[in-house]
Amino acid sequence: SMKKVLSLILAAVCVCCGLAFAGCGGSSAKLRVINFRPEDKEFYDWFCAEFTRETGIQVVYEAVGTEGYGNLLNSRIKGRAVDVIGAQSANVLSKELSDAMLPLNDLQYHDGTNLWDNLRDSSKAQVKLGDNYLVATLNDVDILVYYKKDMVDEAGLGVTYANHAYPTTWGEFETTVYALKMKYGAQLDGIFAFGGAESWPMSMINSAVEAATVYAPDNEFYLKMALGTPGYDFGHDLYRDCFAKTQNICEFVNNNDKGVSYTRQPSNFATKNYPMMIDGSWSYRTVVAADAALKDSGKLGFFPLPANDGAAYNGFVSAKGGAGFSIVKDSQKAAEAKKFIEYHFKPEAYQKYIDFVCSAPTVKGVELTDALAASMFAFPSVVTFENRWIPGIEGVNAFREIGFSFVGAGGGTVQKAVDQMNDSYNKSAWTTAAALQDWFDMFFPGQGRG
Numbered sequence: 001s002m003k004k005v006l007s008l009i010l011a012a013v014c015v016c017c018g019l020a021f022a023g024c025g026g027s028s029a030k031l032r033v034i035n036f037r038p039e040d041k042e043f044y045d046w047f048c049a050e051f052t053r054e055t056g057i058q059v060v061y062e063a064v065g066t067e068g069y070g071n072l073l074n075s076r077i078k079g080r081a082v083d084v085i086g087a088q089s090a091n092v093l094s095k096e097l098s099d100a101m102l103p104l105n106d107l108q109y110h111d112g113t114n115l116w117d118n119l120r121d122s123s124k125a126q127v128k129l130g131d132n133y134l135v136a137t138l139n140d141v142d143i144l145v146y147y148k149k150d151m152v153d154e155a156g157l158g159v160t161y162a163n164h165a166y167p168t169t170w171g172e173f174e175t176t177v178y179a180l181k182m183k184y185g186a187q188l189d190g191i192f193a194f195g196g197a198e199s200w201p202m203s204m205i206n207s208a209v210e211a212a213t214v215y216a217p218d219n220e221f222y223l224k225m226a227l228g229t230p231g232y233d234f235g236h237d238l239y240r241d242c243f244a245k246t247q248n249i250c251e252f253v254n255n256n257d258k259g260v261s262y263t264r265q266p267s268n269f270a271t272k273n274y275p276m277m278i279d280g281s282w283s284y285r286t287v288v289a290a291d292a293a294l295k296d297s298g299k300l301g302f303f304p305l306p307a308n309d310g311a312a313y314n315g316f317v318s319a320k321g322g323a324g325f326s327i328v329k330d331s332q333k334a335a336e337a338k339k340f341i342e343y344h345f346k347p348e349a350y351q352k353y354i355d356f357v358c359s360a361p362t363v364k365g366v367e368l369t370d371a372l373a374a375s376m377f378a379f380p381s382v383v384t385f386e387n388r389w390i391p392g393i394e395g396v397n398a399f400r401e402i403g404f405s406f407v408g409a410g411g412g413t414v415q416k417a418v419d420q421m422n423d424s425y426n427k428s429a430w431t432t433a434a435a436l437q438d439w440f441d442m443f444f445p446g447q448g449r450g
Contacts (some may be wrong), residue, residue, distance in 0.1 A: 030058040031336045034076055035086030036069035037323060039286070043356045051343050057336045065263065067198055073097075083331040084340055087135045089126035089321025102327040102334060103132035110346045118345075123362035126321045126383070136341045137324040138350075139359035142281045142317040142376055143204050150299045151275040152176065155183040162311070166303035169311050170245070177252055180275050190254030193269035193277040195262030205278050206246055207318040208305040213242040215382045216313035225425075234421035243417040245307045249278070250406035270294055278305060281376045282322065284358045288372075295372055304379050319381030322359050 035044075041063065048059045063086070064072055076082035077100050091097045107115040116124055116133060127135040147166065156179070160172065167173040177191055195201050214221055217238055225232040233239075260268070266283040268274065270290035277283075287294065294300040306314035325344070327337040343349060345363065354361045358373040368374040406412040 030060045031084065031333050031340060032076075032082045033059055033061045033084040033086075033325075033340065034069075034072060034082050035061070035063040035323075035325075036066050037086065037357075038063040038065060040357065043353060046352075047343075047349060050349070051340060055336075055339055055343070057339065059340065066200070077328060080328075080330060082328055083333045083337045085326050085328060087324050087326040089123075089135060089137055089324065091326070092127055092129045092134045097326075098129055098134055100329055101134040102329045102331070102337075103134065104136055104327065104338075104341070105131075105133055107133075107136060107338060108342055110342075115342065115345060118364055119362050120364055123321060127324065135321070135324040135326050136344070137321045137362050138344060139322040139324075139354065139357060139362060140319060140377070140381075141322040141359050142319050142379070142381060143208050143279070144281070144302050144317045144376060144379070145208070145305050146269065146277040146279060146283075146287065147301050147303065148275050148294070148299055149301050151180065151184070155179045166301060168303075168306050168314055170306055170309045170314075173306050174248075181252070184273065184275075187273055188254075189268070189272045189274050190257055191252040191274070191276060192249070193265045193272075193274040193279075194253045194257045195260050195265040196253070196258035197261045201262045201265075201279075204280060205249055206242075208278050209245045209249070209307040210242050211316045211318040211382050212305065212307040212314050213245055214238045216308065216316050217310075219382070233425060235418045239421075240414055240418065242307075243414045247406045247412065247414060247417075266290070281359055281373075282357065284373055284376065285356075300372065302376050315379060316382050317379045318383075320383060321362075323357070 044061055044063070048061050052058055062072075069086075073085060077085070087097070087101075092101070105114075105116070109115045109118045115136070119137070123137050123140060124133065127133055127137050145166075152166075155176075160175065162168050162172070167176050180191060181188070194205075218224075221232065221236075221238065257265070265277065266279065266286040267290040269277040269279075270287045277287075287300070304315050304317045308314050325341050327334055327341070331337055344353060350361075350363060350366065351369075354366060355369050358368065358370055358376075360377040361367065368377075406417075
């Protein structure tokens with residue numbers, strides 16, 4: 001009958017459509033990649049097209065902001081709906097995440113050698129757990145002070161600095177802040193551009209202060225604390241100094257900025273009346289895109305936050321491994337996933353990536369072509385508490401809350417900060433002394449990026 005013929009035709013059409021969608025590579029047929037940097041879209045549009053053209057492997061690439069990435073990451077891993085995940089070096093110290101990661105020891109470099117033989121030692125150290133490398137780390141990032149040279153010069157400050165360029169002691173820094181406030185007054189949108197709508201940007205201020213006040217004077221501070229050395233906790237004089245300096249800086253954050261999204265502030269710093277911003281090197285590209293004249297005129301500069309009264313302890317920037325990729329352990333496309341990661345390290349792709357994100361290369365012998373961006377990585381770097389996850393202690397969230405309480409009329413005090421951090425510390429269970437020593441050795445291979 002005609003009805004039966006029509007039914008058969010409809011069924012055939014449905015089957016053909018199903019085959020067509022499968023043939024086009026529905027999400028289950030493609031390599032599934034998620035990442036946390038939507039600002040890299042332009043690069044990954046190019047990268048995925050080139051990767052597919054050369055390998056024939058189809059990719060579904062998604063990226064969301066850092067605030068929403070954790071939830072996306074956890075749901076995709078639990079639902080077995082992802083093959084490659086964007087990861088940071090510190091992720092290897094999260095048991096939940098490290099248990100889900102496939103060891104990447106056998107990744108190949110473009111010339112057929114082992115990838116890890118071609119990466120900097122300090123970068124490798126941060127992504128190794130036991131005998132395994134778990135994150136293919138692509139770049140390193142710094143946290144430092146961005147400043148507009150013309151505003152500092154107009155306030156008559158440059159000639160007062162020991163190096164005639166930027167403040168190198170806490171006294172010089174304080175003098176700078178007060179002089180800028182006196183010079184520009186109500187014209188300023190704030191001394192420091194700060195996005196306070198999220199809690200985590202406060203960690204950048206904490207980390208920059210900590211590099212000079214805690215780490216530089218005693219780079220085994222946390223190991224001593226972990227091993228129960230008497231007097232080593234967050235009430236130590238070094239940490240009280242850290243909290244006091246953080247509080248002092250926060251007094252110059254504009255109350256109106258407490259509700260501003262972090263993602264807006266690098267552009268605001270460039271285009272509005274902010275003389276300084278304490279931020280990560282990852283914001284450089286956004287700043288110069290918002291106002292290219294800042295870069296072209298030579299008015300944009302950077303310096304390590306000199307938070308110590310002793311000049312010898314300043315000059316260090318807080319650093320950490322930046323972006324990278326891991327493969328989910330139960331992925332059915334591990335072979336394709338390895339190719340996706342390895343493709344990043346082909347010379348053309350890697351140079352394009354480093355120049356796009358303007359960060360320190362993890363590959364030996366590679367240099368940034370943007371001289372101003374490269375100057376952000378000329379300072380000695382240290383890995384601070386805020387940028388690593390010490391096994392057994394949950395301190396990062398408490399640190400952010402403390403910083404938040406210092407902003408504006410938050411009501412925070414140094415003693416409250418000490419009590420809050422020690423409360424978090426006392427509730428934590430540290431691992432064995434031997435394991436901690438190994439862990440600290442892993443994170444402190446030496447100053448800088450060897």
